[in-house]
Amino acid sequence: MRPFISDATPYFDRTPFFFDQTLFRQRLADGKPIPAFKDALNAAKVQFDSRFREGEDIRTLVYERAHFIDFILHYAWHQFDWAEGACLVAVGGYGRGELHPASDIDLLLLLAEEDSRPLLPAIEGFFTFLWDIGLEIGHSVRTIPQCIEIARDDITVATNIMESRVLFGYSDLRDQLLAHSGPDHIWSADAFFEAKWREQQERHAKYANTANNLEPNVKNAPGGLRDIQMISWVAKRYFNVRTIKQLEGRGFFTEEEYAILLSGEEFLWRVRYGLHMLAGRGEERLLFDHQRELATLFGYKDTPERLAVEQFMHRYYRVVQALQELNDVLLQFLSEAILQSGAPQTLEPINANFQLRNGFIEVAYTKVFLENPSALLEIFVVMGRDNRIRGVRASTIRLIRESRHLIDEQFRQNPANAELFMELMRSPYSLVRQLKRMKRYGILGRYLPEFDKITGQMQHDLFHIYTVDEHTFKVMTNMRRFRLPEAQDTFPVAAHIMKRLPKPELLYIAGLYHDIAKGRGGDHSMLGKVDAEAFCERHGLSPRETRLVGWLVEMHLLMSAVSQKQDISDPEVIHKFAGIVGDQRRLDYLYLLTVADINGTNPDLWTTWRASLMRQLYLETKRALRRGLENPIDRHDLIVETQQAAIRKLADKHFSEQRVRSLWGDMGEDYFLRESHLDIAWHTEAIACHGSDEPLILIRQSRIAGMEGATQIFVRTKDQNNVFAAAANALSGLQLDIQDARIYSSPDGYTIDTFFVLDENGEPTSPDRFDLIRRALLDELALVNSYPEIISRRTPRMLKHFSMPSRTRLSNDLIAGTSVLEVISPDRPGLLAAIGRVFLQHGIQLQNAKIATLGERVEDIFFITDHDGNPLSDPAQCEQLQDNIRKALDDIVGKKQ
Known part of the structure; x- marks a missing residue:
């Protein structure tokens, strides 16, 4: 053995200058x-x-x-x-x-x-x-x-x-x-490589195979430091070297690739070092808590166009994309060198430009792209046609990257290239996979410069959990999934529509362009429409197809907004929406785009409740279009029809029509317009049997067509000004989120409220909790004038790091005779209870409410009047009301941190 290293033998050549x-x-x-x-x-x-x-x-x-x-x-x-x-x-x-x-x-x-x-x-x-x-x-x-x-x-x-x-x-x-x-x-080198590759695939899968999450993992997500280490480990094992630098000149990577590797590692090291320093622990997630601080630390400053944190994160996503691309090519190189070196070589010509070697596509000769630049698109078209192709050979990936400068304006205006891209959009296989490859190899952003602008672009909110480009691919992936057999169960309406969609490629183009103008300022839907129509014209689509795609991009938020923020039980709302849509073809495309968009924005948004609202809006609009826009449903006829159906249902319970109508009294039209005949019968029978002035509370899983997937709560009590606030307070304390609220006042001095609620997982609450809910509501209503502070739930961590304050907008609806208050805010525990308390303090009567929770953001609409039932008319009162609501909501976060 060598001599033991003792204290008398200095081990270090260089002492840190700060260490005495x-x-x-x-x-x-x-x-x-x-x-x-x-x-x-x-x-x-x-x-x-x-x-x-x-x-x-x-x-x-x-x-x-x-x-x-x-x-x-x-x-x-x-x-x-x-x-x-x-x-x-x-x-x-x-x-x-x-x-x-x-x-x-x-x-x-x-x-x-x-x-x-x-x-x-x-x-x-x-x-x-x-x-x-x-x-x-x-x-x-x-x-x-x-x-x-x-x-x-x-x-x-x-x-x-x-x-x-x-x-x-x-x-x-x-x-x-x-x-x-x-x-x-x-x-052995091959066993080590296979094990490490599996390890990387499993690691990537934990992060949904994307680094473009809102809070990415710097170390373990795709394109992170582990990917750099993965390259290093396998290369060291195969080449038997101690450091990556020893591989220079051995054909493993080019000078450009080595520079990308070093600069990417250096950037991620700075990010990780800063994360550890700020967190005071081994934090590997780029949390909102630290993104802003790091952006400032790295010298980024807010501009009128973009926040400093958005600039910093854009740089981050660009770096990890480059590293992911490099990981692709170098691991493919090693796969060929290690796993395929001794295997029999099978070579299958594809065409004059490409051939298949052991299942991987490669160029037929090295000057393919130089002599025929269109082949830069053709290779992806070939892979989209043939699902046997396992990937691209490393040497060909390098040639693609070295040749991408050939894609210029002349290339983009070439009709042959436009036809190739449209052929790709019609691919029977792996369309999104090919588009992702095109992005990683630097082709997509050069062919579509407008797409390059959204690559790695962060959306600094909690509504979107991916960057714009990643979200776009998620949307298109969802569209493709609608064709699969399993979609019959998960997306039955979408699967049915997709089967008979005449030209799916038009839907894919709309998906590719629906958010293309994000981050430019202005209305991204209108700006995106211009880009989408320019694409369609350049790619030879007919004027009718171009108008459809442009309309879809312009209106891609409409159906979601109508289903969640308007009363879709109102035939006038349906008629107005049908008038905007115009025909069944547009309705079909818009439904598919909307469902794919919601699921691609944040999968947690697609609850059974939201799915039922979308289905109801689609089906009611479809009926309106079949009936003809010139033949709208008469409100009075609909009310009479609902009443008669409820009377027939109650007749089975031995209720006479006279008794039923006496129980209804002079209930307003809205009640019979918005409630189903089954629910009206349910309510009426319970009221008849109740026989008391004590609050009546009914709870069951919703059975209303279009309202499935929620728990339905019916509350009838002696008319009081703050029933909504009390109910919202009680439900919030049980961690139940109100999705829809319907408030009615009857002439006999009773208030009737219907709530549709979901638990904290976005599901109907268990029937085991019905008694608990009933007791909580009764207790709260008993203390309706003096109930305690609003909530005890903590504000979620992520919400604390978004500076977006609550916003309100107040207007008067002269036809309905109410004021309309819109509240846009990050979702907070007890939000509705807080708003209800402010209404109480100002003597506001709540006539109706439309609750829309979009991920961690709410966009709620309240139809309100003053104490006498009139719209609010005092400007000072209106401003004070809004100020108090904004302060109440923003204070919740401060108190709960």
Whole structure:
């Protein structure tokens, strides 16, 4: 064995300039080592943090931090007496000589003998000492055979051994470990590659195979630091080198690729370093808590067009996209070199430009793109036609990237290229996969410059959970899924429509362009319409098809807004919507686009409740179009029809028509217009049997066509001004979210309210909770004039980091005789209860409400009057009402942090 490294033999060539070893040794000599170590670590933290904030080179900081910990461990090691046969080895990131502020310091204590008893006092004392001084360590104590046995079954352990380095002790032990864990003993290059590739696929799947989430994981998401390490690990194993730099000139990567790898790693290191520093822990998620701080730290400033945080995140998404692209090409290169090198070569010509080699497409000759630039589109068309093609050869990916400069304005205006792109949009297979490939290889953004503008563009809200480009692909993926057999169960209406859609490619184009103008300022729907129509004209679509696509882009938010924010039980609302839609063809396309858009924005938004609203709006509009826009439903006829159906239903319960009508009294038209005959019969029978002035509360799962997927709550009580506030308060306390509220006042002095609610998971609440809900409502109504503070639920973490204040808008509806108050706000626990209390304070009567919760944002509409039932007319009162609502909602977040 080599000599033991002792305290008398200086181990380090370069002492960190801020670390005074002489003073440190003096403090150790005083006999109080723990305070000396802690002070040194704290001083180093302050020093490193300051240098990071001042913009020092990130590689210097990461390597120097690891180097400093080497010093600390050196002195800690020599606090103990070590017998022969031990070696302290750094593994993992620390083994590579890299250390971020809160990264684990992974250590392996290698023992020459299984009998560790002579070393036990030193081992226990050493690791306990490291914990006592505050180091975050991960450690293991093993012999070489034990390491090999574990590494044989655990790819992570094998990887850590590859990147190990000796700190102190008998270095021969680590040399023996490397010799026995090489690819000729365990984890051959091909087995190692396959295991690591599976590991990466599983890791990516945890993040929905995208890095473009609202709070991306810097380390583990696609395009993150793990992808860089993945390339490094496999390449090192295959080429038998210690560092990636040793691969220069060996054909593994080009100079440009190496530059992308280094610059991408440097940027992500800065982000990760800043995250750890700000969070004070090993946080790998780029949380809202820290995005704004990092943007400021990195020098970004708000502009009239874009927030600093949006600029910072745009840079982040661009970097990880480039790294994901590089990961693609380099792993494909290694796959060919490792897995396919010894396999029989099968070559199948496709056409003059391309051929299939072992299932992967490649160019037929190296000058294909140079001589025929249209082949830059054709290759994706070929893959869209043939689902046998497993991917693109690495050499061809590189040629595509090197040739993408050939896509210029002349290329874009070439009718042959336009035809190729339209052929891609009609692909029978993997359309979205090909578009994603085109984006990663830099083709899509060059062919469609307007798409390049939204690539990596963040939408800084909680409504959208992906970047604009990723959201667009999610929408198109949903459209394609409507064709699959399983869509019959999950999206029955959409699946039925999709089967008979005459030209699906028009829907896909609308999906590709519906958000294309995000981030430009102005109305993105109108601006997007212009771009969409220009695309259609350039790609040879007919004027009728062009108008349809443009209309879909312009109106892509309409159907969602009508279903969630308007009373779709009102025939006038349906007639007006049908008039905008105009015909069945447009209705079909718009429904598919809307459903795909909602699910692509945030899958959690597509509850059974929202699905039922959309289905009802679609079916009612379809009937209106069949009936003819010149033949709208008469409100009076509809009311009479509903009443007669309810009377017939109650006749089965032995209620005479006279008794039924006496129970109804002079209930207003809205009640018979908005409630189904089944619910009216349900209410009426219960009122007849109740026979008391005490509140009547009915609860069941909704059975109303178009209102399925929610729990229905009916409340009838003596007319009081604050029933809505009390009910909202009680339901909020039970973590039930009101989706729709219908408020009616009857001439006999009763208030009738119908609520449709969902639990915190967006589902109808369990029948087991019905008694609890009933009791909570009765208790609240009993205290209706003096009930306690609104809620106890905490505001979700993510909501606290959005500066969007609550907004209100008030107008008068002279026809309906009410004031219309619109409230737009981040969703907060107790929001409706807070609004109800403000109404109570101002003497406001709530006549109706339309509740729309869009992810973590609400857009609620309240139809209100003054105490005498008139629209609000005093401007000062109107302004004060709105100010108080905004303050009440914004205060909730402040109180609950």
